[in-house]
Amino acid sequence: MTAIRNILSRWLPAYALLYVVFLYLPVVFLPIFSVNTSPSPKFPLAELTLQWYRDLPNTPALIDATRNSLMVGIAAALLSTILGICAARAITRYRFPGRRAINGLIMAPLVLPEIILAVSMLLVMLQLGLELSLVTVVFGHVLVCIPYSLSVLTSGFEGFDRSLEEASADLGETAFGTFRRVTLPMVAPAIISSLLVCFTISLDEFIIAFFLTGTEPTLPIYIWGQLRFASKLPGVLALGTLLLVGSFLLLTVAELLRRRAARRTQNAGGAFA
Amino acid sequence: MPERSQNDRTMIEISHVTRSYGAFKALDDASLVIREGEFFSLLGPSGCGKTTLLRMIAGFDNPTSGTIAVDGQPMAGIPANRRPTNMVFQSYAIFPHLNVEQNVAYGLRRLRLGAAEEKRRVEEALAQVSLTGLGKRGAHELSGGQRQRVALARALVMRPKVLLLDEPLSALDKKLREQMQVELRRLQQAVGITFILVTHDQYEALAMSDRIAVMFGGRIAQVASPKEIYQRPVNRQVADFLGGMNFVKAEIVEENGSSLVVDTLGFGRVKTEKPKAFVRNGGGATLGIRPERLRVLWDDASSKFEVAGRVIERHYFGEITHLIVEIPGLEKPLSVTETNDFGADDIPVGAPIRLAYDPDALVALAD
Ligand SMILES: Nc1ncnc2c1ncn2[C@@H]1O[C@H](COP(=O)(O)OP(=O)(O)OP(=O)(O)O)[C@@H](O)[C@H]1O
Ligand SMILES: [Mg+2]
DSSP: HHHHHHHHHHHHHHHEEEEEHHHHHHHHHHHHHHTTTSOOOOOSOBBBBHHHHGGGGGGGGHHHHHHHHHHHHHHHHHHHHHHHHHHHHHHHOOOOOHHHHHHHHHHGGGOOHHHHHHHHHHHHHHTTTOOSSHHHHHHHHHHHHHHHHHHHHHHTTTOOOOHHHHHHHHTTTOOOHHHHIIIHHHHHHHHHHHHHHHHHHHHOHHHHHHHHHSSSHHHHHHHHHTTOOOOGGHHHHEEEEEHHHHHHHHHHHHHHHHHHHHHHHHTTTTTGO | OOOOOOOOOOEEEEEEEEEEEEEEEEEEEEEEETTTTEEEEEOSSSTSHHHHHHHHHHHHSOHHHHHEEEEEEOOOOOGGGGSEEEEEEOOOOTTTTTTTHHHHHHTGGGGOHHHHHHHHHHHHHHHHOTTTTTTTTTTTGGHHHHHHHHHOOOOHHOOOSSSEEETTTSSHHHHHHHHHHHHHHHHHHHHHOOEEEEEEHHHHHHOOOOOEEEEEETTTEEOOOOHHHHHSSEEEEEEEESOOEEEEEEEEEEEEEEEEEEEEEEEEEEEEEEETOOOOOOEEEEEEEGGGGGEETTTTOSSEEEEEEEEEEEEEEESEOHHHHOOOOOOOEEEEEEEGGGGGGGGGOOEEEEEEEOOGGGGEBBB
């Protein structure tokens, strides 16, 4: 036993390091090659340039794809957050039969293979006679965003002490005033965090968008289309780098807000601890 | 503490209030009158409906039947935010995203008093609960006792006609709780607002209240001053809930309007006041006597009223000793508490003993 443990303790850090390198090295290549003058991604780098980034705004197709993505992202974020608020409030506030089962069902899309989800959504949309468009993409994205939205929101709402709203009413505040002065400030960080997470997921999502979009591509679909042309690769790398940095920033802000919201509501019941 | 003169004006009138959850009655036909400026306690074991009644006065819940009036005004249909009552919650419900000052000023905002007046009232309220200087503290930077004071200040600053307190001291440790009992009572006398305190702690209720309502299973069993509740409980349940009581079986010899003459095996023939709720059930009755109303008779001292028996147990509690005394003829031994000044802690178990009592201390109890 101790021998195994010795070996483990010696090699575990090395394994962890390898794992991290394997996970993130490809990601690091993206920005590196995006500032390379040579269009083919090979070491050693030729020369440093920002030319590929400068070219980005001059590509009309890219601008269209970006606009599509932003619209889909905002719509999906708003819809899934609104639905998530309803579900999270019900789950954290009320005790009803089947509460766990419903929670489980809502979280299920997290573990279903995305391609299966995409194909089945496509079938349903066609059955319903809906024309494929950005609207159908939004529906698909709402489905995959809700689990994330729900988990962010429940961690923000949990421990929200009902008596805070009663205390506000007791002090003379109306129902709307209570919502504005107590409920909203306490859950706002969680809501913003959910919006950011959903927006980011929608922005980066490829498979569902690929199946459900009509003629209008979103950014990931545009990128996929560009990959067929070797000469376009540096532009794609530059675009990918921007998306990467943007997503990373949004998710960081979202996580900071989620933690703040959770800390706030949990401390509300601190008198019992 | 000086007795504050109290007027007899009715502040709260609760008549025949019932609150049902399906077939279960959390509150069953409760009627109660609370006077202006009174410190009133609702006392009873867990689940007896105290919180239910308090929440209906505050407006968070509505009676299934019956009416509640505050200061002569019926409360039916008036929501919590328009009632002249304020509440101190058991969890304190301090707004965690606001600091102490903002918490206290929360309800003043709607009154549009102007910044200067608002600030003055906040300062005044903080001073009343000894929190001067802590106005800028965040809600998370407060101890349990300080949170309690903030909750109190936040309610008092509204100058309500009635302040409702739901077990406000139960989250505090024993020492702080006792200190706050004194402070709360002093504060109530200073501001003169009607306080309604919910508690399951009989000592708290006895120490702080002008009057107490004792509740069991959704019903109000007795409403009286602490002294009367303690000395003249109406039934066995009330007697038992408020500290220890010895119960003695008795035979009714004579019954008239206000008094009762009974025969007991241990205490002989006793004449007592008849409790209001007394319902004759055959020829039997129960007498009660508090353990501290039985005194040990030393050596050749004697008393006009005494019982003789034998010590079967002795428990030492520092300033007092608790003796269990077997009396021939009584089916249950008597509990006696005696101060230790004369050596009650040295009485050997098994020793014969004589106990003096005041016949006025024997009370007839309804079952
Ligand atoms: N929403 C509800 N649905 C069903 N029963 C309820 C509800 N609220 C309270 N009860 C029941 O009503 C009874 C009285 O409750 P209440 O909260 O008034 O008790 P309490 O005297 O305040 O007790 P405690 O000292 O434990 O706070 C309890 O038996 C409780 O289970
Ligand atoms: Mg209660």
